[in-house]
Amino acid sequence: MRAAVLREPGSPLQVENVELDDPHAGEVRVRVEAAGVCHTELHYMSGDIPCPLPIVLGHEGCGIVEEIGAGVDAVAVGDRVAFTWRPRCGFCEFCITGRPVMCIYGRVQARSGGLMDGTSRLRRGTEQLHHFLGVSCFAEQAVVSQRAVVRVPDDVPPAVAAVAGCAVITGLGAVVNVAGQVAGSPLLVIGAGGVGLSAVMGATLVGADPVVVVDVAADKLALARQLGATHTVDASALDAAGVVAAVQDLTGGGAEVAVDAVGAPQTLRQAFSALRPGGTAIAVGLASVDATAAVPINELVQQQKRLVGSLYGSANPPVDLPRILSLYSSGRLPLDALLGGRHSLDEVGEAYRALGSGATGRAVVIPTEVTAG
Incomplete structure (x- = not known):
């Protein structure tokens, strides 16, 4: 599959052909429909915030579940889901005391560049690539924990669901x-x-x-x-x-x-x-x-x-995100007005240059689209 890879701070993102392993137990493979262009990536791209390299960026997205690993019960094949970059394990101190956004596995994913077990499903030949905040959705597909996705109603467009999951x-x-x-x-x-x-x-x-x-x-x-x-x-x-x-x-x-x-x-x-x-x-x-x-x-x-x-809005994503999407569907949250430019995966660098120059609205990358010509 194709994915946008950051290899060095200050260097441009490179769209490369990479391999994505099958989901392990408790994980799902998602075909990415839309990924939001969030300012957070700029901090990592510049080196202001360090991360394991090389890494496939993208943490705000939406897609269709195409494969599930053993023990997955949160979603099924064919479900549309939004990614959440802070998982909720349900049993750490923060989760059981009502602060799931501080779940210990969020730090595991951020520091290791892996999923909840600290290991990666991304590689290029023998070279290991890292996940960004447990998601990496500037790619045609992503393997993530089932704890990092929330179902999206059919009437919510993918771009809206993508930006709802972070911004x-x-x-x-x-x-x-x-x-x-x-x-x-x-x-x-x-x-x-x-x-x-x-x-x-x-x-x-x-x-x-x-x-x-x-x-x-x-x-x-x-x-x-x-x-x-x-x-x-x-x-x-x-x-x-x-x-x-x-x-x-x-x-x-x-x-x-x-x-x-x-x-x-x-x-x-x-x-x-x-x-x-x-x-x-x-x-x-x-x-x-x-x-x-x-x-x-x-x-x-x-x-x-x-x-x-x-x-992350001090939120409880499995509870709060469905409420946000319901408010959108009922016409009480005009999320369509929040959307900005639309880019192919090949144009992800252009999208971030526009963001750095002050582009208005939340741009989205559509990984399955290709640049004309």
């Missing part, structure tokens, strides 16, 4: 699972990429008001307004203090909740500074492994502000 559950989950009761309260989102826009949809869904979005791109701010933002702030024309002042003015003294969907030290500080006393800043975006952000201690204490992290 949407991350951004919407940060609001629904972490922010608490925000109906009628001001909510700020910094960054109008796929995750930030999903947070906007989550804020609209739960009745936050006003919903303020900050970004440097006019087209992204326009899309944010389409998806429910009541106010937008163009940060390209303001310094950090100006952004905070604008948000405070629009929210009557500061946001009750601020979601940083960028993951830069300056945006996290802006999110914290833009809070009203007692407010909560939620860090969602990733940065390089050595990135830090300074928080003023007295402001933290005297104004009783909170700063919390949220991985």
Whole structure:
């Protein structure tokens, strides 16, 4: 099969012919229909976050189950499924205490470049290739744990299901699972990429008001307004203090909740500074492994502000993802508007160049399509 391989940090992705072993017990083989172009890969592609190499990238996707290993009972051949890059084993400390997004097997997969047993199903001849976050869906097929897939209803398009499995559950989950009761309260989102826009949809869904979005791109701010933002702030024309002042003015003294969907030290500080006393800043975006952000201690204490992290929307994917897809099917989550460009597997490098240049909407790769000519 064909797959997009990263061999060295800073080098372009190479679409290569690779071998995919049959699924082991508890695993499934999926024909990939769509894979989302997520900013997370850029951190690994640049070397800001290390990973085992060479590796087949892609962690946000959807496809059809074509083969199941022994003992698989979660899905059947022919099911459409969305990938989840944090498995839920069901028996580790985090799973049994209601924090499945922190399942110990997520770390096993990330560090080993393998599946839940730490071994890979990917190779090229005698060369072992690694899985990315237990998925690797920038490929025509993927073998994953049955704990890393969730069934998708037939009426949900593959591209929508793909982005729902990462961008949407991350951004919407940060609001629904972490922010608490925000109906009628001001909510700020910094960054109008796929995750930030999903947070906007989550804020609209739960009745936050006003919903303020900050970004440097006019087209992204326009899309944010389409998806429910009541106010937008163009940060390209303001310094950090100006952004905070604008948000405070629009929210009557500061946001009750601020979601940083960028993951830069300056945006996290802006999110914290833009809070009203007692407010909560939620860090969602990733940065390089050595990135830090300074928080003023007295402001933290005297104004009783909170700063919390949220991985993967602090979600329970087998429960939360079906709910998200049901809301889409009922017309309450306009996920189609979130989609951006459509690319073949051969164009995956182009898709990431566009993302790095600020492309609007969540682009998707369709692995079975080929470049014309």
